[in-house]
Amino acid sequence: MAADRAVQLVDPPTPGATSARRRRPTPTAADRLSLLGAGLCLLAGGLLAAGGPLLPATALFLAGGACDVLDGMVARRSAVHSSPYGAFVDSVCDKVGEAALLLGLLVAIDDQLAIGLLVAAYAVGTLSSYVKATATEHGIEIAWPEVRVFGRAGRVALLASTLTAAALTGAGALVAGFAVLLAFNAAALAWRLARVVAYDPLAREATSSRSSRVEAAAPSPVRQGAPTRTDGSGLLAPAPPATRQRQSHLV
Numbered sequence: 001m002a003a004d005r006a007v008q009l010v011d012p013p014t015p016g017a018t019s020a021r022r023r024r025p026t027p028t029a030a031d032r033l034s035l036l037g038a039g040l041c042l043l044a045g046g047l048l049a050a051g052g053p054l055l056p057a058t059a060l061f062l063a064g065g066a067c068d069v070l071d072g073m074v075a076r077r078s079a080v081h082s083s084p085y086g087a088f089v090d091s092v093c094d095k096v097g098e099a100a101l102l103l104g105l106l107v108a109i110d111d112q113l114a115i116g117l118l119v120a121a122y123a124v125g126t127l128s129s130y131v132k133a134t135a136t137e138h139g140i141e142i143a144w145p146e147v148r149v150f151g152r153a154g155r156v157a158l159l160a161s162t163l164t165a166a167a168l169t170g171a172g173a174l175v176a177g178f179a180v181l182l183a184f185n186a187a188a189l190a191w192r193l194a195r196v197v198a199y200d201p202l203a204r205e206a207t208s209s210r211s212s213r214v215e216a217a218a219p220s221p222v223r224q225g226a227p228t229r230t231d232g233s234g235l236l237a238p239a240p241p242a243t244r245q246r247q248s249h250l251v
Contacts, residue, residue: 030075031086034093037067041097048104054167057104058160064097065156094152098122101159111171117178125155125185131192135199142195150188158184 027035044060047053068090075086102122109115132144162177 027089028075028078028086030071030078031089033067033071033074034090037064037071038093038096038100040064040067042100045100045102045104048101049107051108054163058163058167061097061101061163062156062160065153065160068094068097068152068156098125098152098155109171109174111174114171114174114178117175117182121178121182121185124182124189128185128189128192131189131196135192135196140196140199140201142199144192144195150184150191154184155181 040060041064044057044064047057047060071090075090102118105118106115109118128150135142158177158181162174162181165173165177
């Protein structure tokens with residue numbers, strides 16, 4: 001009896017809750033491209049660590065970077081491009097690919113100056129990404145247009161150019177290339193820190209408040225072709241052309 005009563009006191013599971021618990025993120029085409037890019041970068045790092053030639057490793061790294069560019073394009077064309085799961089996969093795969101190449105280069109390079117510049121460049125780049133992620137996490141609403149310049153695509157281009165130059169002209173090109181990469185990442189870090197320091201939450205709230213008041217004061221949209229007024233004969237007439245044009249832009 002006690003067992004039967006205990007069973008009766010437990011509420012039956014809700015079908016919606018059961019399906020929600022069983023639901024798992026489904027990898028999309030963009031997620032698969034991110035994983036492929038990380039795998040290619042891992043191959044590039046392993047080839048460098050094994051003492052392989054620079055040009056094939058650079059080609060693998062470039063192919064991995066191309067996958068990273070393509071996954072964003074595919075995600076933007078998809079209906080689920082804003083999925084937090086996809087953004088998580090993309091970010092993790094980017095860092096895995098960069099770390100793999102870094103470790104491979106550390107094993108393959110003998111020049112201590114080049115190694116020091118590479119480690120410093122990677123550390124500054126990681127700190128720059130951390131500043132951006134932390135600001136977003138703590139509600140500092142800032143647009144980040146510099147991502148187009150200082151983002152992963154720029155780092156991939158610099159690293160690939162450096163490795164190609166080193167393969168063609170010798171290891172001396174690594175020092176110059178890694179120094180440029182360090183300056184590149186330092187500029188991104190300085191820009192982002194300046195944006196966070198200059199952030200004014202009160203100005204942001206005032207702008208949002210004004211936008212809300214403007215939207216509230218705007219006339220409600222009228223369905224195109226709907227009768228909204230009467231003419232002299234008492235019959236309903238369609239809305240004015242200006243109103244119909246506004247509605248067509250809102251659709």
